[in-house]
Amino acid sequence: MSGKTVAVVGLGLIGGSIAMALKGFEDYQVVGAVRSQKTYDFAVAHGVCDRVTMDAAQAVREADVVWLCLPPQAILDFMEAHRDDFKPGSVVTDVCGVKTSIVEGAKCLPPTVDFIGCHPMAGKEVSGIANAEAAMFQNAHFILTPGPDNDPAHVALLERMGKYMGFRDVVRATPEQHDAIIAYTSQVMHVLAVAVCDDPDLFSCKGFEGGSFRDCTRVAALDVPLWTELFSLNAPALCKVIQNLEDNLRAYREVIASGDTAALAAKLEYSSQRKRRMNFDSPI
Amino acid sequence: MSGKTVAVVGLGLIGGSIAMALKGFEDYQVVGAVRSQKTYDFAVAHGVCDRVTMDAAQAVREADVVWLCLPPQAILDFMEAHRDDFKPGSVVTDVCGVKTSIVEGAKCLPPTVDFIGCHPMAGKEVSGIANAEAAMFQNAHFILTPGPDNDPAHVALLERMGKYMGFRDVVRATPEQHDAIIAYTSQVMHVLAVAVCDDPDLFSCKGFEGGSFRDCTRVAALDVPLWTELFSLNAPALCKVIQNLEDNLRAYREVIASGDTAALAAKLEYSSQRKRRMNFDSPI
Numbered sequence A, B: 001m002s003g004k005t006v007a008v009v010g011l012g013l014i015g016g017s018i019a020m021a022l023k024g025f026e027d028y029q030v031v032g033a034v035r036s037q038k039t040y041d042f043a044v045a046h047g048v049c050d051r052v053t054m055d056a057a058q059a060v061r062e063a064d065v066v067w068l069c070l071p072p073q074a075i076l077d078f079m080e081a082h083r084d085d086f087k088p089g090s091v092v093t094d095v096c097g098v099k100t101s102i103v104e105g106a107k108c109l110p111p112t113v114d115f116i117g118c119h120p121m122a123g124k125e126v127s128g129i130a131n132a133e134a135a136m137f138q139n140a141h142f143i144l145t146p147g148p149d150n151d152p153a154h155v156a157l158l159e160r161m162g163k164y165m166g167f168r169d170v171v172r173a174t175p176e177q178h179d180a181i182i183a184y185t186s187q188v189m190h191v192l193a194v195a196v197c198d199d200p201d202l203f204s205c206k207g208f209e210g211g212s213f214r215d216c217t218r219v220a221a222l223d224v225p226l227w228t229e230l231f232s233l234n235a236p237a238l239c240k241v242i243q244n245l246e247d248n249l250r251a252y253r254e255v256i257a258s259g260d261t262a263a264l265a266a267k268l269e270y271s272s273q274r275k276r277r278m279n280f281d282s283p284i
Helices: A013-022 A037-045 A058-064 A072-081 A099-107 A152-163 A175-197 A211-220 A224-233 A235-260 A259-281 B013-023 B037-045 B055-063 B072-081 B100-107 B152-164 B175-197 B210-218 B224-233 B233-260 B261-281
Strands: A004-009 A027-033 A051-054 A065-070 A092-095 A117-120 A142-145 A169-172 B004-009 B026-031 B052-053 B065-068 B089-096 B117-120 B140-145 B170-171
Touching: A004 A013, A004 A058, A013 A027, A013 A152, A013 B233, A027 A058, A037 A235, A051 A058, A051 A259, A065 A072, A065 A152, A072 A099, A072 A224, A072 B140, A092 A152, A099 A175, A117 A175, A142 A152, A142 A175, A152 A169, A152 B210, A175 A211, A175 A224, A175 A235, A175 B175, A175 B210, A175 B261, A211 B175, A211 B261, A224 B261, A235 A259, A235 B233, A259 B175, A259 B210, A259 B224, B004 B013, B013 B026, B013 B152, B026 B055, B037 B052, B052 B055, B052 B100, B052 B170, B065 B072, B065 B152, B072 B089, B072 B100, B072 B224, B089 B152, B100 B117, B100 B175, B117 B175, B140 B152, B140 B175, B175 B210, B175 B224, B175 B233, B224 B233, B233 B261
Parallel strands: A004 A027, A004 A065, A027 A051, A065 A092, A092 A117, A142 A169, B004 B026, B004 B065, B026 B052, B065 B089, B089 B117, B140 B170
Antiparallel strands: A117 A142, B117 B140
């Protein structure tokens, strides 16, 4: 084969979708590496990638680009276990929702391997290859966290892949910036969703839910082991954002309880104008 | 005209949508009563109802059914001001998101008028007749709060109207039950949305928002005078739910900060199973 190879290690919801979305990218053959026979069979039957293998070591030995599509700790373990398997000159990236600890862990790789952190900001409230789809990344942000040691040509290659997969834009940040902001835009939304479901009225509210309730609690049926890792790996930033939200909720509770409707109106005006300005700045 | 008349007082987002959705209901003519020339012109130009008038008193004098589609205090004021205009034997209902204070206020009406509280659980983050649509109520709950003094034939008539307008089901509750539950399923979702937008990182998070963030903050650009009234009229129930949510968030913050990943996983398992059970009980 004269072309190049991109290996997708782990064909779950995200890995499966990346494999599907990358098919046909430039002159790359897409190889999926899986551990379970069930996933192997599904991937073969549905043509998720050009080739599927259960030999991850061999897959990364041949790959010019490796996408690690596993949970956070499994990514760290995989890099440690396969540090000498990666092809010299190859680019390795990942899909983890936290970046500082992954980029730190990638320092175990030999200097001939170029690791660039990535967070494709997409997901669903269900997991597994059966829920994967090539259109997963439409309208989503493709976040890269390159450092000064990364080869710009490799960063550009990943950006081309992001565009090919249908992401709406490419965003760059340092791993630390990423983790601080993601605590706010993603992690606390998941904490909120589960916290709302802890209310004693959850099961007696049937017939009274509207769009806002369905939207807010949509992500509460989350993948517990995955989110346990994500929250734990970003605990200080996440706890700060939760504390902010508790404070902001208490401030609303206090003004509502006070009976001062003018103060409540002024506070709602302030917050809703922030939201309108946000919409104006970034139409989504 | 041999048929009957339903008057929709106030053709905003909800009133306009109700008028559109009611057109053709049994042998009723739909008459919209408005105050502004601009709304009048829009309603006539777009055929929002069979007839539009700026004389609300005359409209309710002729109406067999009256829908009061105004903000809460305006509904109370309208009933007080027009108590002697309503046609004897007519049914009067409303669309307010709180019910106890409205049903209480309706006691000013003469005994020949049958007031039945209603909450069509639909909305958008924009207001006004230009955003109204006949399909507004698809998949939404139609909540009625009839009391022992209401005529069952009138309750049945409103239920037929709800079905005709495309609501997915009819739900009955007492006004007090409604207000306690709606504090949880709707009001606190709006408090949450604005509280999230009060975070100092709001404007620096562009490029990092995903579906959960967009969904949670969608309703933050709210109608300030309307929601000031709704929150204020249901303050005790709402404050209790906000307090519950603060407590549930703090419990998550504490377990995340503790570093006890087994305890965090157990807590996430508990909450996410509640969400899954909720989905199972009520597929939406």
